[in-house]
Amino acid sequence: MTDDIATGSPASDAPTPPDGYVGDPAVREEWDSRYADRQQLWSGRPNGALVAEAAGLTPGRVLDVGCGEGADALWLARGGWDVTALEVSSVALERAAGHARDAGLAVRWVHAELAHAALPPGSFDLVSAQYPALLRTPDAAAERALLAAVAPGGVLLLVHHAGMDTQQPNDSGFDPADYVWPGMVAALLDGDWQVEVDEQRPRLAPEGGAGAHHTDDLVLRARRLR
Structure with missing residues (x-):
């Protein structure tokens, strides 16, 4: 979704607004x-890592986490996927x-933070999170x-900019300790999962737009076995 991750506090239990x-x-x-x-x-x-990693997958139900202005969601829909796209910003949606x-193109839009979205468990053949700004919480929500x-049988594809997780807190309010990185998700994988890709690689970056200056990606692709 982004290179300049949002600042803010962890998600709260606020009631649903109108x-x-x-x-x-x-x-x-x-x-x-x-x-x-x-x-x-x-x-x-569409993000290059998504295009590369989804190329060999059979289209099914996909969740696009942090869909932004919709480039990935539309690319997936054109490829025959049944797309649910989640985003916190109403402007972006x-x-x-x-x-x-x-x-x-038909896309199902969800205006929510991931941890609060109450999505049906085990319901997506692909969960794609491209550079997501997911806030870290003590319960790893x-x-x-x-x-x-x-x-x-489905796949989790989580991609982030390499090096951001080791940056020092800065004056803009960014602190990598506030956010979820691929290594944190990989650490939760148990025997129900098979890691297919866990690497740093040169980024296949679309031209223009925020984040174009990042050169390397961290790519985690894992398949749920059961």
């Missing part, structure tokens, strides 16, 4: 502000839904939500 959003209002407001600052934040092209309408969403 617009249907489920999650911490501060997180939604932070990302709404970021998207509202630009007419287009991202490149509009409106743009994504508009792109889908213009393209004549976001990590466990990623794993719980994957159906038996």
Whole structure:
């Protein structure tokens, strides 16, 4: 989703507001502000790691975590996937839904933080999280939500920018200790999972958009066996 991860506190148990959003209002407001600052934040092209890793998969049900302006969701829908796309920013979701309408593509949009979305467990053949800004909590709620969403036989694909997890806290408020990184998710994998890819590789970056300066990816791809 991003290279400049949002600041903010871990998700709260706030009630659902009238617009249907489920999650911490501060997180939604932070990302709404970021998207509202630009007419287009991202490149509009699908992420390279997703294209490479999904190429050999049989289309089925997919969850796009942190879908942003919808480039990945639309690419998956064009490829025959049944797409559910989750995003905290209403500004981003409106743009994504508009792109889908213009393209004549059907996507199921969910306005929520992942840990609060109450998605049906084990219901997705692919869970794709491309550079997600998932807040870390003591109970590892976001990590466990990623794993719980994957159906038996399905794949979790988690991609992040290499090196961000080891950066020092800075004046902008970014602290890597606040966020979920691929290694944290990998540490939760047990005998029910087979790790197919766990590596750092050169990034296949779409031109333009925020985050284009990052050169390497951390890629975790794991299959749920049962």
